[in-house]
Amino acid sequence: MTAYGTPTVVSGGAGELLVLWGGIPVLGGAAGGLLAFGAGWVAGLPWAPMQGLFRLVDGLSEGYALAGGVGVGVLAGMVIAAIGTAERVRVTVDGTRVRLRRGSIEREVGRSETRVAFVDGKDLVLLDADDGELARQRSDLPAAQLAGAFREHGWPWAAEDPHRAAYRRWVPGLPGLPAGADALLRARQEAVEHGRTEEARELREELARYGVVVRDDDKRQHWRLARSVLPPE
Numbered sequence: 001m002t003a004y005g006t007p008t009v010v011s012g013g014a015g016e017l018l019v020l021w022g023g024i025p026v027l028g029g030a031a032g033g034l035l036a037f038g039a040g041w042v043a044g045l046p047w048a049p050m051q052g053l054f055r056l057v058d059g060l061s062e063g064y065a066l067a068g069g070v071g072v073g074v075l076a077g078m079v080i081a082a083i084g085t086a087e088r089v090r091v092t093v094d095g096t097r098v099r100l101r102r103g104s105i106e107r108e109v110g111r112s113e114t115r116v117a118f119v120d121g122k123d124l125v126l127l128d129a130d131d132g133e134l135a136r137q138r139s140d141l142p143a144a145q146l147a148g149a150f151r152e153h154g155w156p157w158a159a160e161d162p163h164r165a166a167y168r169r170w171v172p173g174l175p176g177l178p179a180g181a182d183a184l185l186r187a188r189q190e191a192v193e194h195g196r197t198e199e200a201r202e203l204r205e206e207l208a209r210y211g212v213v214v215r216d217d218d219k220r221q222h223w224r225l226a227r228s229v230l231p232p233e
Helices: 015-038 039-043 051-058 062-086 145-152 183-194 198-209
Strands: 009-012 089-093 097-102 105-110 116-120 122-127 133-139 212-216 220-225
Touching: 009 145, 015 062, 089 133, 089 145, 097 133, 105 133, 116 145, 183 198, 183 212, 183 220, 198 212
Parallel strands: none
Antiparallel strands: 009 089, 089 097, 097 105, 116 122, 122 133, 212 220
């Protein structure tokens, strides 16, 4: 077992980089070659997009077309690999803090601030004493490895979201939200539907100031209230 004070790192490791920079460009090159080889057939399909481009490729000599298709495919694969590398997540846990790093962006959450940690779908979530969210980090990291890292260093870990049953699906105008929160959820719904991830993240943080915790199910928003803003029973 790792010593209590030695940080535990959970990440995709070298294998993830190998897949990104080795596998994806190779697959891209193969796909590009196949498209170039079948350009004439694709150009003959009435519903196919970019028929002009495929007719142009079909008019080239076989060697030039194949080389160009492979080259473009490899380049596209490298672009995807670069994006994937920038989005890689690394979680470093020790006895006093956790560092969440995504690409070049890193944030830190203290053990003393955290009441419980858990995985919700693909999200690592940390809650504070008010049951509000300190952090919600999406990744493809294995839940078992994350659980092991947190438990190893004495963090409180839950097998699932302890407040899952408290969430309600957001519907415009639904009663029970703090004043102003419904407008923020409307704006966030539009951001989610149009894939504006950064805007959706910023609006989630703004809602947290109102004591509203949000989780997404596909493109549907669900919400619950932090303990301090719950109505008295």
